[in-house]
Amino acid sequence: MVQFTKRDQSYHKSLGSPTNALAKEARVLMVGAGGIGCELLKNLVLSGFGEIHIVDLDTIDLSNLNRQFLFRYEHIKKSKALVAKEAAHAFNPSVKLEAHHSNIIDPGFNVAWFKSFTMVFNALDNLDARRHVNKMCLAADVPLIESGTTGFNGQVQVIKKGVTACYECSPKELPKTFPVCTIRSTPSQAIHCIVWGKSYLLSEIFGTSEEESAQIDSSEDLENEKEIEKLRQESQALKKIRGAMGTQSFPQLLFDKVYQDDVNRLLSMEDMWKTRRPPQPLKFAKVMEKAAELAPVDQILKDDQRAWTLEENVAIFTDSLARLSSRMQSMKTSSKSDSAEPTITFDKDDQDTLDFVTASANLRSLVFGIDTKSRFDIKQMAGNIIPAIATTNAIVAGLCVLQSFKVLKGDFSSSKEVFLSPFAPQRLLSSDKPRTPNPDCPVCSVAQALLLVDMSRATLGDLVEDFLRLELGYGEEFAVVNHQSQTLYDVEETHNLTKKFSDLGIKGDNFLKVIDEGDENPRVDLVLNFQESSISPDDKPVRGVNFPPASNSEPPSSPIARRRKPVEQSNGHTADAPNGNGSALVTSDSGIKKRQISEIDEVEIPAKRSKVQSNGYGNSGDTIVLDDTADVAILIDDD
Amino acid sequence: MTEIVTDQTPPVLHGPSDKEKKYDRQLRLWAASGQKALEDAHILLLNSGSGTVGVETLKNLVLPGIGKFTIADDSIVTEADLGVNFFLDEDCLGMSRSESCVRLLQELNSDVEGQHYQFGRDRPLEGLFSDATFTLILYTLPIDSNNLTLIQKYANEKKVPLLSIHSAGFYSYFQTHLPGSFPIVDTHPDSTATTDLRLLTPWPELSEFAQSVTKDIENQSAHDHGHIPYLAILLHHLARWQSEHGALPSTYKEKTAFRNFVSASTRTDNAEGGEENFEEAVAAVLKTISSPHLSGAVKEVFDYKPDEVESVSSFWIIAEAIKTFYSKHNALPLPGSVPDMKAQSTIYVQLQNIYKSKARQDVLEVLETVRVHPGGKDIPVTEVEIFCKNAAFIKLIHGKTSPASIVEIADKEFESDDIAALAMMPLSLLPIYLSLNATSHVPSASSSEIVATISKIIPSASSNPRIVKAAEEVARAKGGELHNISSLTGGMVAQEVIKIVTQQYIPIDNTCVFDGITSRTQVLRV
Structure with missing residues (x-):
């Protein structure tokens, strides 16, 4: 009561x-x-x-x-x-x-x-x-x-x-990404230089340099193949300089490498500068001549809202580099020999990394004749700060x-x-008024079902043959992908069939997605939520909850609704349809079946859908653009 | 931020202060100038009724660091308060409500100073005004009419903005009462609206630039042609159009023809089958090819006759100088920003500099006029700069000058309701305002009492089912606040207080009614 x-x-x-x-x-x-x-x-x-x-x-x-x-x-x-x-x-x-x-x-x-x-x-x-x-x-x-x-x-x-x-x-x-050449060779806006400082320079020096940045799109462009190879060599050379970290000459080595030598290399590609303003290399020793007259570093650092001068940026570059280097040294001494190499990654609230990115981005802007920014602004741009x-x-x-x-x-x-x-x-x-569900939504228009699985013995084959083919009436052509968008099964990928789910890394509470690749009248995607269950050894080890038996009428029969109609791919964020071009998708009218399925408690199919769009599940992992970092720009936000 | 250089070694302090860090997320909205205005402000809340909405408003002002606040209240904390007011706890039962709320509110931010004034028979409210000065006064309804008269008198004399709030059940409204004229320079217009390129009236440097980059345009290399900034493309074609037609395109029809004219110059014999810069030019025709005209808001500022006190304020001195500038050049000072466009970096930077230096020149001219004014000697250059940059978006709010009578408003609102019902448009929220307003000085009332009070002003009230329904809802609440509605309302009110105190963004004019049943608001000028 x-x-x-x-x-x-x-x-x-x-x-x-x-x-x-x-x-x-x-x-x-x-x-x-x-x-x-x-x-x-x-x-x-x-x-x-x-x-x-x-x-x-x-x-x-x-x-x-x-x-x-x-x-x-x-x-x-x-x-x-x-x-x-x-x-x-x-x-x-x-x-x-x-x-x-x-x-x-x-x-x-x-x-x-x-x-x-x-x-x-x-x-x-x-x-x-x-x-x-x-x-x-x-x-x-x-x-x-x-x-x-x-x-x-x-x-x-x-x-x-x-x-x-x-x-x-x-x-x-x-989140916005930039082509690798824009970041590494031909920046034209402050944000390009900031991404360079944050996702390239900082991570090459203090991070695991192999890591791919979410903000840099390295998908190769044939035209730029040579340039990309050069850039790769450039990164290799930078890695060598890492070895000098902690020595007196480190700041100068690094500075001259990225603001002089690399810039000179770019300048040597004359074609590139026929139509662009050529960059102007900076030499550490020369800039430092004037740096002596500067206010103390701490005073510059307090000036958050003004864009620093060339000399001030160099002073902060050197100072923040020293702070980060000594942090790195002490992290190395305190870490165990067998553990992974310590790293420092960008954090907008980590003053040392922010100072370094501000100074190194501004110096690059100066090289390329781009307006420099204050640290306050760079913090917002680099850290995706949302007011x-x-x-x-x-x-x-x-x-x-x-x-x-x-x-x-x-x-x-x-x-x-x-x-x-x-x-x-x-x-x-x-x-x-609330909007109604989008029938083409890649997430809510799919069919969803609970699947009881005896994990001690169930194999992928039990799911594919007994459940999907025999019980749900799936034909020859479909794919099963796991929660990481890896294909476990399709017509050509059959070697997993005899494996147990546990050997395939599937656990209770995981999701699998079944994508119908049949040419005629394919079903909407089916998302299966695995529930561990001890099923009597006499029964099949995979059991759908409250699925009706497949009827034998109208082929191919199945309680899963059919896709709506072919829809042109609307943007770059959708993956290719499993059958290549989507042209074989056929409009269907399966109203009767839909009504059947919607009567089932556990499995509601709110709507039909058109075409496979990748969304966390996906069907061809390589073409999916996903943001897996927490640090992304989102329109509407508050932490 | 200027640093005073001293001989002492400055303390080791990396980066911004703790205070800047704490306020980082809001400084990105109203900048250091807005923050300073907040920190210089002293807000009074005269709390009455069930007392939550005012405290929730203050919460949203204490967090961003208002300088000082005072709560004046004559109530003692009861059990019912605890269920609706987050800033009271069990220990406060039987104690002064103002004192308890101030204590708990102050815990939110140590930068803020809170004071309380518990008034009553032995300590009249008048005492509060003897030595304190307030930047803005909030009061909640229902309120004792003598107390209301008192604060209205004070606000009138001292030209202090007043804000009233009434929250009961699922309904609330708030109302701003600005003293006299309230000018705003920093209105934060939409960034896309601020582009002012002066393409129809280019100054010599801009024309020369356009001519130089479009020189021998037919024979330029594919790359050069594809990188002419769209501004120059438009200027080049405008010049050609003028020599062919004897005038610049002015009507919509002419502009569309001009657009086709520009479009026809695009080179299509390339892999892309077009040029991005020409696409940009074509897209910008209708937006940028128009003679600048003064917005109604700016005209209002120019036409306003400031009184003696007002006319010596920096706003009116600069406004006067800008008006002089306008009558001389038939244009406002140039804001000076250039939108992003396809262009070679050097050319783009050159273009930016042309706009920047023209803007600087305009500022200097306005500044000269300002300096001539006897009160203009000490006005900082930056203030003139900001004013010039925002000149096209300045706004004047008139406080409470002769709004339409409530009967006229009601006629208009209910008339449009008849159409709204057919057009599936939302209905007027005026009935909510009327019903709440009818209980401005009583803790609660029956629906028939509320309707009777409204009928004194609007005779047809009892035959309007929507008024009757709103009255029933207000009666049902029995003067009680719902925490959630008061919290939401407190968010909106605090937003308006921030707009008024920082003199940034445009405050509502002047009444906002909220209906929690349909999650809707309506702004009315009452």
Whole structure:
């Protein structure tokens, strides 16, 4: 029996007791305890929600304190989830709170766990985690309230499988990448030089140089093949200079290598400069002549908002290089001989790396005649900093809770998609009816199913032959790919069939995707969520949950809906269709079957889909553009 | 940021201060100048009613580092407060509400100074104004009418902006009362709107530049031709158009013809079958080929007659100088920025410099006029620079000068509601404002009382089902706030306070009504 106290009286009056009771009985998950999260948690606690789980892997930083009001100075470096829980608990001890200082992507947070919540709130700061939670909520069929802010802008959206559009129903802006030649040979904007400083120079000197940067697109262009080979040699030579780290001559060696020798090499390719302004190499000794008259380094460093002069940049280059080098030396001494080489990677809040990137990027800009930038600006450009303030978070979090009342009542049709429009003079918010799911969405238009698997004996062959072919009626041509977009099975790739799933690296809670590659009337993609189960040895070791038997009528028969119609590839982020060009995709009308499938509880197929688009699963790993770094530019964000 | 150079060795301090780090994410929005304005401000909250929305507003001002705040309140903390106000806890029961809230709010930011003023029979509210000066006053409704008269009088005398907030149940509204004229220079216009290229009135340096890069255009190499900046392409074609037609393209039809004329010069005998710079030029025709005209907002500034006090402020001195500049040149000072475009780096830099130096020249001319003014000697150059850069986007808000009467507004709103219902457009939120407003001085009221109060102003109120419904909803809340609605409203109010205090961005004019049932807002001028 739900007990109301005097504290609840406002909500009781305005919400009405049924909704108030639903809130008290609700068990909700809040992913992210940052800007929106702090506000949201406060509002949920004071709106009478009974049980709230908080997941955040982040720790508290000084730059959070201008808005994340559950945190204080003394909490810096502590877990956001745990501190937020403690702070909120103090304000309403009767609410049950649970905090997890971990990454929501961890496999422990499986579909069954997501299913245990009444609803989920996304208060995240990155695309990757948002996509993941979106996927999990769709698989678990739990309503998701998605939100984000950027500066004065923000938005809130309710995602309910099959009813409203999901997070991926509209394409998201992907982080910008630059061709390798623009970064290494022909920069024309400050951002090119910043990416060079951050993703090339810093990582070659202090990182694992082989690592491929997400921001540099190294896909080779035949025309530039020679240049790319040269660049490779250049990186090799740079690696040798690393050996001089810690010596007196290191800064000069490095400086003359990248700002003189490499530039001279570029200059020697006269064709390149017929139409461009040729770069002007810098010589360390020459610049240093004037550097003696400079203000002390500490004073330059305090000047955050002004673009430094050539000499100042050299001074900071040398100074930050010395700081990073000595850090590296001490890391090496303290690390064990058998462990991996220590590395320093760019972090916008790591002053040493920021100083180094600022100075080295500006020096490169000077070489190429590009306007230099202040450290304040470079921090934003290099660190993908998104402005964030308390007011926007307060508004967005309030809107989330308003939507949650509709979700509690199951009243999705009156939920709203709300955008902040702080600069429209006639309104500060604009709200709209929720969008319907995009039938071509690569994430929510797929068929989803739970698969019970006896992991001790089940093989890929059991899935392919017994389940997919015999039970679901799949034909010869289809592919099974794992969660890392690797193909486990297709017509030509049959050697895995006899292997057990455990030998293929598949565990319980993993997802597999089945892509129909048949030419005629192919099915939508099927996403299978593995659930470990002990199945009697007399039964087949792979069993779908609540699948109807395949009917023998109209070939090829299957309870999985058919793809809609061929659609031209719309952008560069989609992978090729499995059958090469997609021309063989046929429009189908399988209304009867769809109705059958939609009657099944566990497997809802909200809509048909057109064409395979890669999205975390993908079907041909090599062409997928994915952002796997947490440090990406996203339109709408707050950490 | 200028550093004072001293003989002492400066302390080892790498990078920006802790304060800059803490405020980093907001400095990227309103810059150091906005932050300074916040830190110099002293905000008063006269708290009444159930008391949450004002405190939530303050929370959003304490976090970004407002200088000082004061809460004046005559209430004592009760159990019901705890369920709705985050800045009160069990230990506060029976204590002064202002003191308790100030204590907990202050924990949010040690840079901020908080004061409380618990008034009552022994300590009248008047005492608050004897020695304090406030930058802006917030008050929450319902409020005792004597107290309201008192702060209105103070705000009037001292020309202090007032902001009222009313939150009850799922509804809320807030209203700004700006004293006299409120000019804004830094309106943060959309970056795409700020491009002012003066293609129809190029100055000599710009014309010379365009001629030099389009010299012998027919015979230029494929590369050169494909890298002529689009500005020069347009200037070149404009000159040719003028010599053929005797005038520049001015009508839409002429501009479309001009666009085709430019497009026809694209070389297509290449692998791409076109040229990116010419595409840019074609795309820019309609946007950039237009004679600059003064926006209504700027005209309003030029036409405004500042009073004696106002006219010695730096805004009006610079505005006057810009007006002089405008009447002389029939153009505002050039902002000086050039959009990104396909061009060779050197050529692009050259182009940037041409615009920059013209902008600098314009600033100097305005500065000269400013300096002639007796009050213009000490106005910093940077202020004139910023003004010139934003000249096309300055804005004046008139405070509370003669808005339409509430009856007229109601007629208009309800008339458009009749159409809105058919057009599936959102309905007016005026009924919410009217219903809340009817309880401005009483803790709660029945729906029939609310409708009766509204009927005194709008006789037809009782026959309007939407007014009756809103009145019922307000009555149902019994003056109680929902934390979530008050928190959301507090976010919006604090945003407006920041706009007013920093004099950046354009504040709403003047009433924003929020409906938590449909998650909608409407801005009305009441």
